[in-house]
Amino acid sequence: MDSWPAIDDMAAGVQKAELRAVDLVKRSLEKIDKSKEYDALISINKEGALERAEAIDKRVAKGEKIGKLAGVPFIAKDNFLTLSGKTTAASNMLKPFEAPYQATAINKLEAEGAICVAKANLDAFAHGSSTENSDFFVTKNPHDKTRVPGGSSGGSAAAVALSMVPFALGTDTGGSIRLPAAFSGVVGYKPTYGLVSRSGVVAMASSTDVIGPLSRTVDDAALILEVMSGPDELDSTTISRDKKPYNDLLPQIRGQKVGIIKEYFDEGLEPGVRQVVDDAIKKLKSAGADVSEVSLPSLPLALAVYYIICPAEVSSNLARYDGQRYGHFAKEARTLQDSYKLAREQGFGLEAKRRIMIGAHVLSSGYYDAYYKKAQTVRTKIIKEFEAAFLKYDFLVGPTSPTTAFKIGEKTSDPLKMYLVDIMTVAANISGVPAISIPAGMSDNLPVGFQIIGPQNSDRKLLAMAKAFEGLK
């Protein structure tokens, strides 16, 4: 069996003792072992995962109820703090870091019986779109080893595409779940901002950071959201969740008003990607959706806004990594100033340093109004344009990325080119709305992602629509 059963079936099987959690974990570990060449993972929690699986099987034997994810193995991006093993954020700064507490999202998954088998590679501190900014190694695209898997949740996307696990966790600050999902050919879901607690996840840009699943199907993604979502007293930006279960979905396309985002179809769009996306839109139409084109004129500014606000928050969030209390520290430093300078010089990679410098600059007195404040003004404008569009449309659609997965090394010398990769994903982050990338077809043997965006807190509806679209193939 190369592929995994649906997650709810698997959990039900474990609960009924038809499947053993230990076998599921072993199968995952075998798959991981066979896929080493893709460099998707930073650490593997073999003993810990097997122990947990045995404990679950024993509890099942005693007749205990385990939970919605009984015995289901998963992989977490290595910026989720876990009590077993290290949490590195793929950075030299946190290379030795063992977390003293665990992310709320991990706690919630484990409480329902899920088992974390490994931690996945990412761009260090989630800064990037390809995993090439990992301080350790580059993850390879499961469809073409010479290409990137997308980023920053590239290890998580590759792990799901390679069937190491039925689902993986990612974080999406500017597209870091949806982009690698599109490049690697899996489902990548970014929930409404605040729906899943950020507590215990290494912060990148606090006002846009969102936690979500990468999975093979929309149903699986919905089940994971169902388990992870809800207010958390450790994160005051969390919001109340839908009362109905998120995985109880009634797929419907007929009569849904769908807006095609005009700005995403300009000359930058690769013809092969355009072909797949046009086909997807045709399918929606013939299934009865009410489709028309919509323009959000400020959308082309979203990337510029993002690359001011994000580095500003990054420069602030990375200030705590000062080599004094945990993580990397500079043994050779003899003065306080040196210990700061050397620890940060040695612990941060190029991209982290670049973002710290940009961020410190846009926040410095004399530049704040011209950059940060102006970016916040435009951000508000984009939010308003989305709100206006959602008065007329149930969903907005377009490609997840203008291209398919690019070659390893192709964009590393030009940071601006790399930033442009996020051009179709950042808008959902700066406006906090939910968005999903679903595999829609192939272009030159590489996967193409179709993006559906919904209004704030429309997560159930959005997932239902995505499920319906998934069924059209």
Add this chain to the structure above:
Amino acid sequence: MSSKYLPTIGIETHVQLNTKTKLFAAVGNDAREVAPNTLISHICVGMPGALPVLNEGAIKLSAAAALALGTAPQKLSHFERKHYFYPDLPKGYQITQYQAPIIVGGHLHIDNNGQKKCIRIERANLEEDAGKNTHPAGADYSLVDLNRAGTPLLEIVSRPDLNSPAEAKAYARELWLLMKYAGVTDGDLYHGHVRFDVNISLSKDPDKLGTRSEIKNLNSFRSVEGAVTYEIERQTELLEKGQPVVQETRGWDEVQQKSVSQRSKEEAEDYRYMPEPDVPPVELDDKYIEDIEKQMPELPPKIRQELAKIKFDSKVIEDILDRPEAVALILKVLDTADSEATRRTAFWVLQSAGNPANLKADKVVELSKMVDDGKLSSTAGKTIFEEMIKSPETPDKIAKRLKLVQVSDESEIEKIVAEVITQNPKAAEDVKAGQAKAIGFLVGQVMAKSKGQANPEVAQKLIKKQLGG
């Protein structure tokens, strides 16, 4: 002090809020005499992924502070991050308020030896305290204690409305009183619960301000006064010599009573303020503010009025206000009994070093009545008051236990008087001859024979009666 220059003084006061837990973490807030780094959590240490969660108690106390300062809290306020690197600042930024603080405006009244003045408040922002660095002598390392990191502070900034050391001291004390009585802070000055930063400049032209210096971290009213006095002298001397005053931060040497330069403003850092994305803005509605208003305790201005009604002089009133733990008792007595009982209670409180916070007003009134009725001497009353602080017994029982009940029954004392006169014929003769001193001697003998329990006034009256003096 030269009278040519007008001093202009503004004071920034850090008031530590007496919340149970820290501003953004569910960890104990009282770091007094606690082992280093035991009041910390992943939030206080600035772990990766740790998020601040606002303590609602700090908002309540800030709202109470606003009301005590004659204004209402802002209905919308938010937090900012202030960035700098220092080992006592684990996140690399302090969460504070910059653009929209919780208090804007307000005022308080000072009374400087009878001269009343209104001092305006500019703003007050809610922020977290840093930890504490210590540098062991001779060691090549420093120690960091994060127990205090994250303790809520209200930084109250006055307008530059103060013009003399005495006014500065009066402001510091009045602000302390208001915050203490409003229940905002424990106000423990020794442990730095209230700290003052004083800004001073001199100018000949009352419409123009001179260059200011700032004396930081003063923790008593006296050091506020001392620092201002010293700065005025220092700056006057500079100006007289035609030398410029440097805009700088200075520390206060309590022992030598002088200020010392710490850093000049040219080296001032850019804090790169940024809205705090992890803490949603604070929104307060009318109902919230009204509820806090209803729960406000009585504040010094009102208490002064109450006590002035029974003709306490202002010095005594201020002495009473300096004993906040006893004020409730005094007011309760005033409420339920007469002014004589209140005076007596106040007198007992001011004479006592004990904490009478737990005393029941009705028992104290009972005690006062016993003195009124001649059952106790006033000295015995004071002794029993001290005893009541330590023991839950009624004053009556304590009086009996300590044998302090005064005998005023004339027939009983008459017997003793007769005995004393018989035993001291010489003194009796002297009294008859009109020597007042001899009466005192005989009264003393009566007191001794009654083991101190006879009412001396009654004894004197009876001696005179028997001897016809």
